[in-house]
Amino acid sequence: MPGVLTGDNTGIEEVNITACYGGGLPCYNDLALTRQTTGVPAAGQGDSGGPVISSATDEGRYAFGVISGIRDYSKSCTGDADGRECSKYVLYAPISEFFNAGWGLNYYK
Known part of the structure; x- marks a missing residue:
């Protein structure tokens, strides 16, 4: 799993994770770790959003x-460290959740 600035990752640990990031931000459900x-x-x-x-x-x-x-x-x-905090553990929103919610995708080359 390449991160935008960081590198490759492999191995799904858990699914259906809920993450709350604090600071008044909403919680997110059905993430994979x-x-x-x-x-x-x-x-x-x-790297978020990548x-x-x-x-x-x-x-x-x-x-x-x-x-x-x-x-x-x-x-x-x-990779591009530049004072950032990084981890071997990454939470991501599976693309299946995106499509199951009725969204679509157009790719223009």
């Missing part, structure tokens, strides 16, 4: 969802 299996930070501050996609194959890549947040963060980041 992933863990980078080697322990390397997989996403960080600024794509969760599969690794490249001969058939291309597949969309899994949208990065929502991180858990158990630290100052240890990979």
Whole structure:
């Protein structure tokens, strides 16, 4: 699962997670929690809203969802660190929730 600024992540830990980010923000339901299996930070501050996609194959890549947040963060980041807090645990909204809510998608090349 590539993060926008950070790198690859693999391994779904839990599904149907609810996350409340505080500061008056709403809680979000039906998220998935992933863990980078080697322990390397997989996403960080600024990656939210970025794509969760599969690794490249001969058939291309597949969309899994949208990065929502991180858990158990630290100052240890990979990629574009720039003082951000990052984590090996990443919460994302599965793309199936998006389509099940009746939304669609247009792709223009």
